[in-house]
Each structure stands twice: as C-alpha cells, then as structure tokens.
Amino acid sequence: MNQYWKYFLMLGCLGALVGIGFVSGPFVLYLATRIMILSIFALGYNLLLGRTGLLSFGHAAFFATGAYGLAITSIHISAHPLLGILIGVAAAALLSLCIGFFCVRHTEIYFAMLTLAFGMMVFALIWNLRSITGGDDGLYGISRTAISLGIVKIPIRKDYQFYFFVLLFFVTSVFLIHRIYSSPFGLVLAGIRENHIRAEFAGLSVKAYRLGVFTVSGAFAGLAGSLSALLESNVAPFSAHWTHSAEPVLVSLIGGLQTFSGPVVGSVIFVALREVLQRFTYNWMLWFGVLLLGIIIGFRGGVVGSISEAFRRYSRP
C-alpha cells in the first residue's frame, strides 16, 4: 500500500476515535476503551509473536502485574494515576526481565511451556498472598483521581475524560511500536524469526535480543493492565490466569501476525463480536469459537494480512 494512503488511513482512524470520545454514550465509550487497552496489550505482544516468532502463554502475568502494581500503589501510596501506571509498568518490565531471562534460553514449544509455567506461578502467588493482593477477591475501590500536574488538575473520573486519557496512551503506544518495527532492533527481531542461527552468525547475541523484546512486550502488557485496573476500578486474580494469555494470541492471529495494525483490528473484532454474541446466546463461547475458526481458516495471514494482499494483487498492473 502506498505511504500516503497509510497516513490518510491513520489520520482517519484518529479522527474517528476523537469523534467517538465526543459524541458517544457510556457503553460505547466503555467498549472503545476496552478495545484500546486490549490493542496496547496485543500490539506489544505481537512484537514477540509475529515479529520474533516466539509464542508466550505467560503475558497475562505481566498484565496482572501492571494492574496490581497500580492498585497497590493507589491504595497504599498515592492515588495519582500516573504514578500508579509508572509503577505498574516498571514492575511488569522487571518481572518480564526476570522471567524472560530463563525463558529465552529455549525456543518454540519449550519456550511456550516455560512462559506458561512462570505464568501459573505468578497466578498462584496472587491467589495466595491474600494480605497483599486480596486473594480471590482481588482489589477494589481504585479511584480515578484527577491527574495533578503542578498547578493544573486534569480530571479523568468521567467516562469520556478517561477515554481520552486512554486514547493518549494508545496513540503513544502505536507510535512507539511503529517506530520499533522500522528500527534496527525491529529488523533484528525479524531476522531472528527468519533464521536465528544466521542471526547469531551475523554477530548478534540472539538471546539478548529475545530478552529485550520479551521485556518490551511485558512492559506494554503492564501498561494495558494498569489502564484496565483504572477502567474497571478493581483488579481480579483471573487477569493473571493463563487463559487470559490466550487473548493477545487470538487477537494477533485474527488481525494478522505479520502486520503492524493486525492486533488493533483483531481487538476490535474480538471485543465487538463477544459483546454482540453475549447478547444473543448464553452459549456465546461456542459461536465465538466457530466464528474464530472461520476467520483463521478463511483469512490466511489474518484479516489485515489478507486484505492488504488482495489490495496488492488488485493494484498490480
């Protein structure tokens, strides 16, 4: 696709998002906020899966670390949302650095299983450390206090205010991850996916780069987690459960692993479909599974991947 078209499309999306913020009711705002949070989670995650070719089943642990980091900060230290987010993201990055250190020694199924094992351990810790994490109750009563920046105070309590707050983080994340894709680091990740032995023989410490991207994706998971804690005003231990780790995998697959915008499109489809299906049938998971099957089989390379492929074929002279 032509560069100008891409920028045009991006501007169009941004305009639409700003528009939603001004005109929508609380329900649409809530859904759109959730979509953006899931997009941040999945965009960071796809750096690992689509770009580097590593399948992790442990990212719910980093999401939850971000969420609990914000919640604990908010309850015990200060309710300043930016401080909570900062601590949540830092904790998630630190944890993913530590867990990644052990996981990146292996690849493929062994890597996936290690991340799963670590993810389960984190879940067990959150479940059992009742005095800190609230155990199976989780933590609640997280308030969206106004962001005080010296003399000005920006309120985020109302839905549309918080929507714009999340939108800011969403746009920043999209920008940062887009930079990573076109950066040297991003190219090295693609090289590792394509041929990790050759990457090593190009003079790169493959393990160090795997650890690097693992930590970056963990930090974005933490950001998504802390934003979600603010949105729901509570955190539940099941956000750390390994079943939650499947969400960014599915979303990336739906949108297209080898595309930049795939995870965002995937998030829209995931959240919207689920919401619609839950309305019509109690058995929504069954129909959701069927639809997912159709998308994954019917759209090889994901929705974005196959559409841009069709576009390329059509525009070829």
Add this chain to the structure above:
Amino acid sequence: MGESLLDVRMLNKAFGTVVTAKDLNFSLYRGIITSIIGPNGAGKSTLINVLTGLLAADSGEIWFQGREITNEPIHRRVKQGLGRSFQVVNVFGNLTLFENLAIPVLALRRRAKGMIKSIARLKEVREDVEMVLTQVGLLDEAYMIARSLSHGDQRLLEVAIALAAKPRLLFLDEPTAGMNPVERSRILETIRQLSQTGKVTFVIVEHDMDIVFSLSDRVIALHRGKIIGDGSPEQIKMNPQVREVYLGEEVA
C-alpha cells in the same frame, strides 16, 4: 608462512564412535587462501562448525588472533572477525536483500539495539549494504524478497551476508554449489579480489577440484578426522595418500 590468524591445538570431536576430528593441530595464515578437501564424512563441515562455534569441541583449544575462543559464543567470534557461509542456503528468507545485509552491518556497527530511529535514516548502514550488494552484483535486486531469488543468487546472497560482517577470516562451505557458470566466476572473482586486498582471508570447503587447484594457495586434505595432506596444490596433487583416499578417481 606469515602471521597466523587461527591456531588449532589438539582438537577432538566425535559423535559417539564416529570420529570427525582427531588430535588436529594446524594454523591458518593471513592472506593465504586455504582449501579443505576430503571425501564425504571426512569431517570438513564438522571442523568448520567447531571452529565457528556451532558445535562445541570435545577437547583442545582454538586461538584466533592471539585470543583463545574455544568456549566463546558464536556472536563473539563473529565480532572478532570470524565469519562463515553455509553449505545450504541459509538466508533470511522473507526479508529483502537489503534487510538481509543490513542485519550483519547493524551488528558490526553496533547500531542494532536502536529502537526509535528508522533504518532508512542510517546513511552509513545503507552505504555499507549497497557496497556489498555491488560487490556480489545484486544491487538491482536490493528490494526483492530473498526467497524469490534464483538458487544461484541466493547462494551469492549467502556469501554476501558473511562478507557484510567484515570478517578477517571467512569460512565458505561449498560456496559455488548450485551456481551457474556466470555466478560461479563472479563469486570466484570476488574472492580473489578481496583476498588480494589482504582484508579477508578465505578458507574454502569445496568439492570441485578445478576451483580448489586454481584458487587456493594451500590445501588441507582431511580423512576420518585426520590431516593426511597439507601443502601447496601441487604437493597435494602428488601426495600418494591423498591420491589414494580421495583424488584417485578424479585426478589419476
């Protein structure tokens, strides 16, 4: 024979009962194009794999430019100037040629960790990549996907990736396998030119005896993990043991 680049002392490597390197002792010298020959299973590829770090030696020492590298990981050996290409095409298949070569260039220039600045803005990286592409004659294909190249061109790219890391000592594992005569002469010409500048010392594993004898200054013949002949191409041609186990059918 001049300054030694790589020294191998009492190197051993075996897979179970199959011995692929038995008490090997030899040195490789700067500027001397060396060929390693031997029948299939002689241990040529294994030797390269051990020297470049893909396989660990059972015992013995490897020294490169006066530093012991026996237990160094692959990427550190590459950074010190020890490069290799592979026997089978081993490129970054779904990336463009430009990207294929940018990866070793970024590693060499220590720019690979940048996350914010776009590659397109790193002028010196682009220049390095274009220089290597010109060297192997693939500049016009710079933005093609590596997988879509002909087999011969992929082999050229294979060598080009190794060259882009600016090695001092470069092992080429059957560099001309599957190339057509034009590509073959182009790659051999590149090897000769680079060797004459003295920047790269080549070690070649090759089955084609015409190439071995026309290109190399020195030939090492391996058989069952042992060196059975080491000398100039003429000496190797005359070596009775080498003739018996290897050259017999081809030269006699």
